[in-house]
Amino acid sequence: MAHTDTDEPTRRDFLYVATGAFAAVGGAAAIWPLIDQMNPDASMLALATVEVDISAIEVGQSITVMWQGKPVFIRRRTEEEIEMAKAVPVDILPDPIARNENITGEVPATDENRAAEGKEEWLVMVGICTHLGCIPKGQKVGDAQGDFGGWFCPCHGSHYDTAGRIRKGPAPMNLAVPVYSFLSDDRIQLG
Template identity: 50%
Template structure:
């Protein structure tokens, strides 16, 4: 015999007893699953991105060439040497007092790319001219760093490709090159040791 209070109604649900998960006090299962999914996606993204970003870093051989030290003790005035830095030639020339005077005597107004010799060298080391050995026209390697090579009309460097001519301060004086030979970053570590780069 059924009473009014215990009538079975298929549409009626039994009363829910509130617990710590239902009243919003503790985490629900759905919250845990959301946090776990986002954490898993974050770990997966990091796993993919770290090698991707790491491969953009320079390789060990490039880092080794990032800077180079050169001993200048054996380079006498009037001589020059060619070294390699970042797979490019660098000309290091020990200028004579006459070459320094010739460079200083050139009026800046006559230069295509006006720079003084002092702007192209370090204070206290005006005799050491350090430039990239790459013509600013089309990237050929000019002549003039080695003894007996053609130095052109201005006594500096001569590009055999298209005839650009540079003076003793490696400034463009004739031919199609638009700019002076570039001066790389360098610093003297000792009076006879220079670090390029």
């Protein structure tokens, strides 16, 4: 009797299928570590967003928190500091762009475009000088620095105002405003 394609599978057919399946599973198991290593590790995922309790910050005080390996300044500004920032015409600023990642496009560096709407007393900025990456001074209570009452980078003499805008010195840009949101009146989420 001759064998045809309609005959039942043989032991050889089973071995071909089993060997192919075993090779596919083994190949996937060998490749998985290479694919998985491209995912961010747990420490980076933890830094993607950070919640900050701001309930203890008094008017006129600042704190510095670390986010994505960078210092972030969070300041609760006084009415005087807000008024000083609002009084500055944008056309006299060395960098007229807001540098606010919460707003799309290149908007003017007004105080309103540097703070969250309805929460103008809070100023949130990446605390890295835009000249050579130093950390400006001015975060301690009653320690406003520079010629404009904000922050001062002593390394090369960059002066920032009460809205974190460059006013004098070699820094080419305003301090960056990172992505952040208010989760409540007492909590901010960075990232």
